[in-house]
Amino acid sequence: MPDDGSLHYDVLVIGAGPAGLACAITLKRACPSRSVAVLEKAASLGAHSLSGAVIEPGFVDELLPGWREEPLDIQVPVVRDQFAYLTSGRAWTLPTPPTMHNHGNVIISLGALVRRLGARAESLGVEIFPGFAGAVPLWSGEGALAGVRVGDAGRLRDGSEGPHFTPGVDVRAPVTVVAEGCRGSLAKELIRHFGLDRGKEPQTYGLGLKELWQLAPGRSRAGTVLHTVGWPLPHETYGGGFVYHLDQDRLAIGFVVGLDYHDPDFSPFEAFQQFKHHPSLQGLFAGGEILSAGARSLIEGGYGALPTLEMPGGLLVGDAAGTLNVPKIKGVHMALGSGILAAEHLARTGSPQGFDEAFRRSPLGRELHRVRNIRPGFRGGLFPGLANAAFETLTRGLAPWTLANRTDWKSLRPKTAARPGSPKALVRTLPPLDRLAFVDFAANRHEENQPVHLQVADPGICISQCMERYGNPCTRFCPAAVYEIVTDARGPRLQINAANCVHCKACDIKDPYEIITWVPPEGGSGPSYANL
Amino acid sequence: MKILVAVKRVIDYSVRVRLKPDRTGVVTEGVKMSINPFDEIALEEALRIRERGEATEVVVVSVGSAEVQTQLRSALAMGADRAIHVETGEALEPLWVAHILHALVGEIGPGLVILGKQAIDDDLGQTGPMLAALWGRPQATFVSKLTLEGSSARAVREVDHGLETLDFDLPAVVTTDLRLNTPRFIKMPDIMKARQKPLETRPLDAFGLDLPRLAIERLEPPPERAAGIRVETVAELVTRLHERGAV
Ligand SMILES: Cc1cc2nc3c(=O)[nH]c(=O)nc-3n(C[C@H](O)[C@H](O)[C@H](O)COP(=O)(O)OP(=O)(O)OC[C@H]3O[C@@H](n4cnc5c(N)ncnc54)[C@H](O)[C@@H]3O)c2cc1C
Ligand code: SF4
Numbered sequence A: 001m002p003d004d005g006s007l008h009y010d011v012l013v014i015g016a017g018p019a020g021l022a023c024a025i026t027l028k029r030a031c032p033s034r035s036v037a038v039l040e041k042a043a044s045l046g047a048h049s050l051s052g053a054v055i056e057p058g059f060v061d062e063l064l065p066g067w068r069e070e071p072l073d074i075q076v077p078v079v080r081d082q083f084a085y086l087t088s089g090r091a092w093t094l095p096t097p098p099t100m101h102n103h104g105n106v107i108i109s110l111g112a113l114v115r116r117l118g119a120r121a122e123s124l125g126v127e128i129f130p131g132f133a134g135a136v137p138l139w140s141g142e143g144a145l146a147g148v149r150v151g152d153a154g155r156l157r158d159g160s161e162g163p164h165f166t167p168g169v170d171v172r173a174p175v176t177v178v179a180e181g182c183r184g185s186l187a188k189e190l191i192r193h194f195g196l197d198r199g200k201e202p203q204t205y206g207l208g209l210k211e212l213w214q215l216a217p218g219r220s221r222a223g224t225v226l227h228t229v230g231w232p233l234p235h236e237t238y239g240g241g242f243v244y245h246l247d248q249d250r251l252a253i254g255f256v257v258g259l260d261y262h263d264p265d266f267s268p269f270e271a272f273q274q275f276k277h278h279p280s281l282q283g284l285f286a287g288g289e290i291l292s293a294g295a296r297s298l299i300e301g302g303y304g305a306l307p308t309l310e311m312p313g314g315l316l317v318g319d320a321a322g323t324l325n326v327p328k329i330k331g332v333h334m335a336l337g338s339g340i341l342a343a344e345h346l347a348r349t350g351s352p353q354g355f356d357e358a359f360r361r362s363p364l365g366r367e368l369h370r371v372r373n374i375r376p377g378f379r380g381g382l383f384p385g386l387a388n389a390a391f392e393t394l395t396r397g398l399a400p401w402t403l404a405n406r407t408d409w410k411s412l413r414p415k416t417a418a419r420p421g422s423p424k425a426l427v428r429t430l431p432p433l434d435r436l437a438f439v440d441f442a443a444n445r446h447e448e449n450q451p452v453h454l455q456v457a458d459p460g461i462c463i464s465q466c467m468e469r470y471g472n473p474c475t476r477f478c479p480a481a482v483y484e485i486v487t488d489a490r491g492p493r494l495q496i497n498a499a500n501c502v503h504c505k506a507c508d509i510k511d512p513y514e515i516i517t518w519v520p521p522e523g524g525s526g527p528s529y530a531n532l
Numbered sequence B: 001m002k003i004l005v006a007v008k009r010v011i012d013y014s015v016r017v018r019l020k021p022d023r024t025g026v027v028t029e030g031v032k033m034s035i036n037p038f039d040e041i042a043l044e045e046a047l048r049i050r051e052r053g054e055a056t057e058v059v060v061v062s063v064g065s066a067e068v069q070t071q072l073r074s075a076l077a078m079g080a081d082r083a084i085h086v087e088t089g090e091a092l093e094p095l096w097v098a099h100i101l102h103a104l105v106g107e108i109g110p111g112l113v114i115l116g117k118q119a120i121d122d123d124l125g126q127t128g129p130m131l132a133a134l135w136g137r138p139q140a141t142f143v144s145k146l147t148l149e150g151s152s153a154r155a156v157r158e159v160d161h162g163l164e165t166l167d168f169d170l171p172a173v174v175t176t177d178l179r180l181n182t183p184r185f186i187k188m189p190d191i192m193k194a195r196q197k198p199l200e201t202r203p204l205d206a207f208g209l210d211l212p213r214l215a216i217e218r219l220e221p222p223p224e225r226a227a228g229i230r231v232e233t234v235a236e237l238v239t240r241l242h243e244r245g246a247v
Helices: A018-030 A058-063 A110-123 A185-194 A268-276 A332-349 A355-361 A363-370 A376-380 A382-394 A435-440 A459-469 A506-510 B037-051 B068-078 B094-108 B127-135 B188-194 B234-243
Strands: A011-014 A036-040 A075-077 A080-086 A091-094 A106-108 A127-130 A134-139 A145-150 A153-155 A161-166 A170-172 A175-178 A205-214 A224-230 A239-245 A250-258 A289-299 A314-316 A454-456 A483-488 A491-496 A516-518 B002-006 B009-011 B033-035 B057-064 B082-087 B112-116 B139-149 B152-159 B162-169 B172-176 B199-203
Touching: A011 A018, A011 A145, A018 A036, A018 A058, A018 A110, A018 A332, A058 A110, A058 A332, A106 A110, A110 A127, A127 B188, A134 A170, A134 A185, A145 A175, A175 A185, A175 A332, A185 A314, A205 A268, A205 A506, A224 A382, A239 A268, A250 A268, A289 A506, A314 A332, A332 A355, A332 A363, A355 A363, A376 A382, A454 A491, A459 A483, A459 A491, A506 A516, B002 B037, B002 B094, B009 B068, B033 B037, B033 B068, B037 B057, B037 B068, B037 B112, B037 B139, B037 B172, B057 B068, B057 B094, B068 B082, B068 B188, B068 B199, B094 B127, B112 B127, B127 B139, B127 B172, B139 B162, B152 B172
Parallel strands: A011 A036, A011 A175, A036 A127, A080 A224, A175 A314, B002 B057, B002 B112, B057 B082, B082 B199, B112 B172, B139 B172
Antiparallel strands: A075 A106, A080 A091, A134 A145, A145 A170, A153 A161, A205 A250, A205 A289, A224 A239, A239 A250, A454 A516, A483 A491, B009 B033, B139 B152, B152 B162
16 A cells, blocks of 8 residues: 555446446456455445346346345346336226336346345455545546545535544546446546547436335235336326335335426426326225335436447446436346446456447447437327337337437426426325425435535526526425525525435436536435335 | 453444334344444544553454444454454344353453443343443443543443543443544545454354343334324414313
8 A cells, every 4th residue: 555545456446336346246257366446435335226126137147146046135036017008097008018028037126236246246355345435536647537536524514624534535546447327426527528428419317216115915916017107297208107016015116207307397206106196006005114215317318328438547337328228227237237348348458448349339239229219209208209119119229310319407498388297186195295204214324514415506596597487496306305495584595405315316417507516425425225 | 451342233323123024023134234323432432542542452342143244344444453253143132242241351351341331223221231240340331421540440421410420440341422422434444454454253152151031022113103283373382282281
């Protein structure tokens, strides 16, 4: 260890999600003598992991031989696929689109998978550091990425050093693998710095909310997977619900909405809660108990928006790059696969150079290319989107065009022009009744006295422009009620309840003035998801 | 002087604790676990004493499954010199733990044993006092300030009617209250150093204990709190309080 207190590794991975851990495991297997470190902002592995998750298990078999014999906390094979179009009163069963067939797939908890992958990585000699977030990139003399600086701990709200101030160390490596998942804060900076998105479609995102329930005995039909479109979303809004029946009377239920929605009054939280009250679903919950809840954004730009995956000194893998397969709503196998591919590339060549091409030529790259036009096809609304999806699926993506994306933060209509949002709301009785109750189930842990990690470049705009034009949509799209407009003697102002933040990144994506920047709070802050 | 610190792995304070559907225990799968916060304070105090030059070695011990090694590694990263893991798959009651600690005290010969005043999972607060009784040495519980002077110590305790100051001789048992100190942050380089520090595992059987066990019959969740009501005026508040016989 050199005297300046910095740490040195051969390869540094940012983020202990499926992408980062698959990369670390594969690299250590191929080159046991190379030192590999993984930084993770959650206090323990899997505590910030939230996913569906119905996964294609091929890469898990590769990474964790024998994993099926020793089941994860949640591990249920899919036995039945259902697809439904909802109206406020009814569920119409539709044929399941080919991209959503789940034969051979497994419902898991991403958190449980991450813990297992982490144990495997550590047994191979990977050094994992939970509770340490990569805060800022470090540069080499030649301008290449040279590692990251870990965030400080013990700063006070005003940024000054508190009594327990502990400066973040520099972690240096010739190659840094950025695996932060959707809307990574370092990835965002690096993509901008190196112009990795030059000539690509704009990136687009969705926001997913999820709850895990313990149902009354006998209500869950283990292995049934239901996806819905339609109500409570207006047709112009992309999204839908998922209901995964687990064993031991457990149920995973969630709702995903495209963040290119138009109505500034729209509330993703409210839409999710409405969805749970649909007449075809509400009965499931009687006598049940909610166990855990949270939210996370998804990256939906697909192949067209995929940035260049390599830069001097670094690589992007998984959802930090945007490898999620949107029509399948599956990102876990893509994240695992891209991590493995990156490790194989580094083992072979020792440098990031050439990884972008290697990925695009791989079966994973081709998979993404095939489905590139399906999500953008929903720009015109649900039915044209479904028709386009059918066309693209039949022609296996061979059409010579690539449909354009639209930028999420530009998509809001001004308040006055907004069409009335969702159809008439149902009276809600199921917990959680409001967003504060919802975050309660995320089990957040956040030192209140630290600097606010949601940086608003000019809070004046919130009052002078946004309030009038959009009615402060941040107070509605944030699933954790972090943003509030409070009025005191000096008039209205934006109040940020940072301790509620569940790190979904929706505000960084959707705020219509692009003035909110999410930066990692003190390491270990944030939700403690149990098996989401 | 050596200091022995006992740490327990517990469900993290941020987690909503839930009963298993069959009510035989609480759900721990997928749940975040941490060092009992009062034990972390105990360790911090031991480290500060050593850093002041009043102790030479800090030994941490934890009793439990292989998973407690995660907490022991954190304790080593905070600064403990070595760790002892007493391995057992069972959740042991305070009397067992006190006997184990007593045996280790005989072997290590510490001048001070510091424990949390209670563990936040069962809130029993018995292990420290039981150890003091078995060992036949003084104890200071719920300590919010501790100073050492040669072979004696002065502790300020938080009690119902205020603060109480005790003077006692070492060796002794101290249990910590929240206000004693604020534990330090763990630094990344110290996590790496902790991987090199000695962590010794011993089976519970090696202690040859034969003690009675308690059986948990059933657990019940606390009754749900009824929702509050909002009153419009002070007069209404008074009326409502009268109705409920509260005034
Ligand atoms: C609601 C929802 C449902 C989904 N359903 C499915 C499904 O059914 N099937 C499927 O296959 N996929 C599904 N996905 C997608 C899937 O979860 C993701 O594609 C996948 O998790 C991406 O893996 P990743 O490793 O790239 O990122 P992540 O899983 O997001 O992991 C990134 C990790 O990096 C950490 N991190 C981020 N920034 C930093 C930093 N600066 N420093 C340190 N650590 C950092 C994070 O805490 C996190 O642990 C779903 C996603 C959502 C949100
Ligand atoms: S503040 Fe931003 S990142 Fe945090 S929960 Fe709200 S929308 Fe998500």
